[in-house]
Amino acid sequence: xxxxxxxxEMTVDLELEDGSKVTCAVITIMTVSDKDYIALLPLDExxxxxxxEVWFYGYKEDESDPNVEPELIYIEDDDEYEAVADxxxxxxxNAEFDEIVED
Numbered sequence: 001x002x003x004x005x006x007x008x009e010m011t012v013d014l015e016l017e018d019g020s021k022v023t024c025a026v027i028t029i030m031t032v033s034d035k036d037y038i039a040l041l042p043l044d045e046x047x048x049x050x051x052x053e054v055w056f057y058g059y060k061e062d063e064s065d066p067n068v069e070p071e072l073i074y075i076e077d078d079d080e081y082e083a084v085a086d087x088x089x090x091x092x093x094n095a096e097f098d099e100i101v102e103d
Contacts, residue, residue, distance in 0.1 A: 012040065014072070023047075029059055032087045036060065038072065039088050056084045 010026040024040035031037075038059040041049050058073030075081045 011043070012072070014040070024055065025049075027054065028088075028091055030084075030087050030091060032083050037075075037084045037087075038070075039091075054088065056081065056088065 011023050012026060014022050014024055016022060022042050024042050027039040027041055029036055029038050036059040038057050040055045040057065042053060042055060043049055056075060058071075058075055060071040060073060062068040062070075075084065
């Protein structure tokens with residue numbers, strides 16, 4: 001099952017403030033307080049993540065044109081970021097629970 005996930009894994013390329021680019025795996029898109037957010041796993045040049053760091057961004061799609069690239073929005077508010085991090089922790093807890101139930 002893990003092999004299928006790797007083949008279907010979606011990635012996005014982010015340009016950082018210093019001009020460098022980072023490829024990130026999309027973990028999930030979640031809704032918190034009626035806003036959409038995306039959880040990204042930054043990957044190194046080998047397509048791996050050694051430290052388990054996850055990045056959160058606001059996520060906005062152009063509903064009138066699905067061909068337009070979604071917009072990622074930096075989360076500046078600490079409380080908003082904490083709410084997204086808590087929702088992600090809950091997502092992980094549910095994902096782990098689902099794996100246990102399926103086994």
